[in-house]
Amino acid sequence: MSALRGRDPVVAAPERLTRPGRLSPSDVLRLGLLGVRTRRLRATLSALGISIGIATLVLVTGIPASSQRALNDQLSALGTNMLRGVPQPGQDPPVVLPDAADRMAARIGPVTATGQVANTHTLVHRSDLTDPHDGLGLTVLASGNGLLAAVNGRVQAGKFLDASTDRLPTAVLGHEAAARLGVTGLAPGGPRPQILVGTEWFTVIGILDPLPLAPDLDRSVLVGWEAAKKILGFDGHPTVVYVKAREDAIEAVASVLPATLNPQLPGLVQVSRPSDALAAKRATDSAFSSLFLGLAGVALLVGGIGVANTMYISVLERRAEIGLRRALGASRGQVRGQFLTESVVLSLLGGVAGTGIGVLATAGYAVYEGWRPVIPLAVLGAGVGGAVVIGMVAGVYPSVRAARLTPTEALATA
Structure with missing residues (x-):
């Protein structure tokens, strides 16, 4: 009887029920997009925050770069070469x-x-x-x-x-x-x-x-x-x-x-x-390079803080959802993946929009001033890639905080 009881499926069933199902990457992406689809206004405002930061990054690099090109053209006309x-x-x-x-x-x-x-x-x-x-x-x-x-x-x-x-x-x-x-x-x-x-x-x-x-x-x-x-x-x-x-x-x-x-x-x-204009031109290039790095760093920092704040508030607002998912068997890793994916998606959308806005604004201002528009390719890559990195970094703490909530704690404080 003991041997038959050991093979009884009723005994092994509870162990299988406690294991959360594995989510495919597409499932994680759909969960991450859930918050974006259901809270469109908040998602739009969040993406707008990061897009402003990225647009600022493109502007504060593209406009000085266009101005620098115009100045370099004037200096080159003085025989620097x-x-x-x-x-x-x-x-x-x-x-x-x-x-x-x-x-x-x-x-x-x-x-x-x-x-x-x-x-x-x-x-x-x-x-x-x-x-x-x-x-x-x-x-x-x-x-x-x-x-x-x-x-x-x-x-x-x-x-x-x-x-x-x-x-x-x-x-x-x-x-x-x-x-x-x-x-x-x-x-x-x-x-x-x-x-x-x-x-x-x-x-x-x-x-x-x-x-x-x-x-x-x-x-x-x-x-x-x-x-x-x-x-x-x-x-x-x-x-x-x-x-x-x-x-x-x-x-x-x-x-x-x-x-x-x-x-x-x-x-x-x-x-x-x-x-002598060559020395002046090289000094100008060095000064502009330092300016680019400083302004870009500030713009990215401001955008990152905005995303982190948005995701933190999102965790507080959605404690009931987190508690319900945990009670239904979602693991902490799945909860972390959901909120981290949402953070990256918001940042990516904002990064793409901000890059486009920054390019158009830079080109318009350069044409107005009579300059040749210059937008470094590295800045365009940094606009989108930097937004993704910012979303990952900014979403780490909120996603970890969401994953640490137990079902009872999340439902009780909702």
Whole structure:
């Protein structure tokens, strides 16, 4: 009888009834969404709190980043990435650079553009009726085709020198040179004015805008490199080499540029140091980075406190529900999972909404100020990912508190 009683299913049944059923991840998610669906106003207000925090995070990083980009563009226009190499003056015999100095400098890895000019020591005149000894204070320079890109120059009218005009008697005038020579503009399709360079007539094919990075070129008449050698007797050695490189490598380029331009006598080549604006730009970048971290931390902290407070109040409001679930066999782990999932869902919804609001607000403000909108991708990831992490952290204590309530305690205090 004892053996049969040991196999009696009535005896084993109570042990099986005390074991709570296992919930699948989808069941836990449905339980977590229960509070969101049944208390929509409270859920909306809770998600609104975290969305404001995340939107603030995107705003306080996106707007300064857009402003920083606009400031960096202005500083870059001051030549933060440009170097200028010239032969050491006062040497006997004079130091000369090789004809292909700009192409040699272009082989340096971080270099993005090069150009070169050379003084032809030729006078320029409006016509053959003016004083032959009056050059109007202008300089006639032989120019490489890549000069315009190297000095951030722009053509005001016409076009710049290129391979098709390199050997022809054509000229491009600097902004001040055009005014002194009386060339006020170039009519599209109309006849091009001519100027007398030395004893030869050159056709003006372009006028440049003012060049803040190379103001000496504003008072210059630029002619093709090969035309200068063939027509003006130019010896082919550049007197100034302009180099534009990546800002993060500008010091490294400056250190190797003398040996590149004059491998035999690198000590006789002067290289201008990077613009002081580069130091200001780097200091600005550092200051903005610190500001981003500080403001982002505050925004996330405020959002996290809001979610934690909301979930704590939710536990107090739903003690009857917790007690009933525990009385029906729900384990503490299942109760913890329910409230932790609800916290993460609320934070995720708020994070997605806040990120979208922040992006739209940042773009609108940047366009209003005339800036290019800049929103770091890391901020977008931090907006959604940070919201999930905040929901997990903020929901830990409320979920643990809910799980610790016994059925009798929860029902008695409900």
